[in-house]
Structures are given as structure tokens and as C-alpha cells.
Amino acid sequence: MAKTAYRKPKKKVHVFDIVNYIVFILIGLLVLVPIWKVVVDSFNAVGVYQFRLWPEDFTLDGYKTIIHTQRLYRPFINSVITTVLGTFLGLLLSTLGGYVLIQFDMPGRNFFAYFLLFTMIFSGGMIPEYLVMKQLHLVNSMWILVVKHGMNVYNLVLMRNFFEGIPASLFEAAEIDGCSPMGIFFKIVLPLSKAALASIGLMFAVTVWNDYSTVKIYITNPDQVNFQYQLRNMIMDGDTPTTQYSVSQNTLFYAAIVCAILPFMALYPFLQKYFVKGVNIGAVKE
Template sequence: MTVTPIPTPSATPDQIEPTKLVARKPRLRRRTPGERIFNAVNIVLLTGFALMCLIPFIHVIGSSFATPGELATSNFVLIPKEWTLAAWQYILSTPTIFRAMGVSVFVTVVGTFLSLVVTAMMAYALAKPYLLGRRSINFLVIFTMLFSGGMIPTFIVVSKLGLLDSLWSLILPATVNAFNLVIMRNFFQGIPDSLEEAARIDGCSEIGVFLRVVLPLSMASIATIGLFYAVTYWNTYMGAVLYINDSSKWPIQVLLRQVVIVSSGMNADATVVDVVPPAQSVKMAVIAVATLPMLAVYPFVQRYFVKGAMIGSVKG
């Protein structure tokens, strides 16, 4: 028995070659005159605001490299006519600046780490609806944003705890900020519960869920709150004036105050700033030294800043 093969229709060349799709570039819509004017006005305004923020810092840097004669004849210096390193040599030749910088760095690093740990743990607990007394604790936190004990009661508490003349007096009273706590709590409330339930099914404890699930998803909020805390600790001034009597434990901001007072001819502790009254350029150099560390840290957390602050402030 012979089997006759079934003839197959011959394929045409059009069917063999794949169809070529020609991608057309989207046609850009021409901007109207009103849109062009609007964009031009925006560019001018934003450039003006940027210069308003940048020019004072350029003035400080430029004045730190200017000669005393130029600063005496000109009240506003951006680019000095004659450059000198005398002011920078003066502040870098004395150990006082480095000691104060070391105090500020210690307070900022340790304080920021401790504040993030305490704030994150407290915010995670307050973000859970099953926490007993959650409403009362939230009320007490919000209450401190509106009312506080004041300077004298806080000084008495710090004194009774034996923290006077200790660097911990600059850290512990500012460990938790109510505003930062509310932002982080709202951020934690936006994390889906299904992720935490899945981790618990896999055997994670509550601490394991917090460390392995919640914190990795909250890097934007943590970086933002960390920047808030770091700036607060770095700019510590009033607490150091109230609680620190030993000049060797003063942070950079208090030393900057002494530099300004001595340069103005007022009475101050001259031994703190090496007896020699600093010139205007020295004052500008100290301001630059006190500002540069925060400017160096900000670019690394800037990409998290807007995301972390906005998400934590609109949810919950």
C-alpha cells in the first residue's frame, strides 16, 4: 500500500521574509509662545534663587582667602584681588580647631546613630495598630511638638542625671525628635502587611521582620531622617553653652562664637582662640570649616531626601 504525500502549498517570498516594522520617531509638539515665556520666567527665577543661596557661601570662601586690607576697604568680596593663605594657616596651625571639630564629629556620629536606632524602633512599634496604648503614646509624642518643659526644667533634668560637662549632655536630650518620629512612623505604615506576614510564615520573629524586611525597604526614610539628625547635632550650640563648662569639650559652633566675639573686640575666653585676636578672614575661614562637612555629606543622601520626606509626610 502506497501512501501519497499531501502536497503543501508553496510559500511565497512575502511569507518567507519577516515583516519589517519601520519605527517612526514621535513628532514633537511645538511649544506655544505662552509655554516658552513660562519656561523662560521659570529659568530666570530658579537661577536667581540658586544664586541667592550660593553667593553667601562664595562670599565666605572668597573672604577667607582675601587680605585684611581688601576686607577693610570692601564690605563684600566674592573673588579676592590678592589671594593669601594666612587665615587658613592660622586656624590649621592651632589644635583648638581640630579639637572642636573632633567633638562635633563625635557628637554627630554617635548622636545620629543612636537617634536613628531609637526613632526607628519606636516608629515601628507605633505603626502597628495592635499595639496596646498606641493612641495615648502617639498623643504624648504629638503633644511634645506643641509644648515643652523649657530651658530651665531641661537643665535641671540634665544636672540631676549627672551629665553636666559631659558630651552625653549634647546627645541624650535630643535623641528623639517628635517630627522625625512621625515621618518615619507614617513611612512604616505604608509598607504592605503582606510582606511582614510572609516573613513571619518563614519563621522570622518580630525583630527579624524589622531588621530583614522593614529596614531594607526604608532606606529612603532612614537616610532622610539621618540627615535631619546629623544637621541638628552638628549645629549644636545652645546645649553646649548651657551644659558644657570645660572649653576643651566645646563643639565647633561654640568655638566659632568665641572667634566672632574675639574678632569683634569683646571680652571672651582668649585662651580658647590662642590669645591672638583673629582677623575678618580668619572668622570666614572658621565658618567655612564648620560648613564644609555637612556640604560633603549631603550629596550622598540627596537622592533619598525628597522621596523619604514626601512619602513619610503624606501617608498615614
């Protein structure tokens, strides 16, 4: 007797799935089209403002001009230094603060937790903040970018939630073996928190790298400004640098925008899986 071939049941196509795909495709296009326009115009020697899928007259003079503009060198180095140190300080305070807040037997734990959450809703304002930074001698110094973004309560809460997801049996086993609280932190908590460290570290890095408003308010010394602020001045003031390359103003500005976002565009694909995993685990509790 011949065996009847097994056929998989056909999957029904729901209207909701179709609409969902269309909506997300449109959202993706809304995000990608402006980026693609900026990239195309950065390679286009024609300075007329219009949308093109490909460069009409391909050129690299915009990027060559930025590379040979010496006044961008110091701000770029300042941005790299402040981004690295700001990310390190932010991760240090967020991990230590999150680890402290999961110590359920610590006196005053709830008070400190609510006190930190209070600062997410209310702040002193710009003038009190300026006076504090002035007392700390951080006005007119690039180190203000490191200190100002060193503590982010939202990232601290995410890190605390991530730590709470670590099985309590690991902490108990380490205590039985005679491990100190800081030993548990360095030998157990941090090695298990690579996803959270990558995702939150990326948040700190993007925040410090893209911050030009703080520089605009607190810094007047041109040697202390960062890369974003210098590029902003070039774009907003129409201050085109003089070099050996003949390039239109629009081409140069779009090339500057690409250079500003290029480091994280290259870094994000390598951290994407950690970013998604870290945020989901830190924000969703079972």
C-alpha cells in the same frame, strides 16, 4: 506618494512657567551669593569688607591658621564624637519608635502616638529641662548633645509614615515563615528604609553638629565644648589665635565658617537623592 514628515507640536510657553523660573533663579541666587562671598573672602588676604567675585589677593593663610590652632583640635574631636553617637542614637530611637507605632494591634497605640505629638506643641521650658539634665549628671558634659537630640518626634513621625508605606503583604509573609517581630524589623523593614535612614540621619547629624546654644547653657568646661562653640567664641569675641601666619581677622573668620560647614557640603551631594526620596515618601501618603 511621498510621506509627510512628522512634526512634533510646538510646546506653548506659559507666562506662569517664565515667572516660576525667574522666581526660583532669584531664590537660588539669594542662597548662593552669601555662600560664595564667604568662600571668596576666606581666600582673600585683603581684610576690607566688600563684595568680590574673586579673591583680590589669594591666600591660604586663613585655613593654615585654623589647622595649626591647637585649641580647636579637642572641640573638633568632641563634635565628631557627639555627631556620630547622636545620629546613631537618634536613628535607633526613631526607627524603633516608628516601628512600634505601626503595630495596629498594640494596646495603647493611639495614646502613645498622641502623647508624642503633644510634646511637639508643649514643652517644660528651659529651667525644668536644666534641672532634669542636672539630675542625669549631664551638665558640664559633652554627652548632653547626644542625649538631648537623641529623640526628635518629628523625625519619628516621618519614619513611622515611611514604614506605613511598606506593603503589608511583606509583614504577613514573614510572619507565616515564622519570623519574629524584631526579625521583621531587622531583615525587612531596615533594608527597605535606606532612603529614610539617610535623610533622617542627615537631619540628626546637622542638628548635633551645628548646636552651640546647648553648649553655651550647660557646659563651662573648655575641654567639653564642641567645634561650633569654639568657632563662635573666636568670631564673636574677636579672639584671633596667634600663629606663624599673618592673616586678617575677617579672612580668618570666613575660613572658620567654611570649615564649619565643609563636612556637610561635601557629604550632602552623595545623600541628596536619598534625602529627597526619603522625605517625600515619609511625608506624602497616597
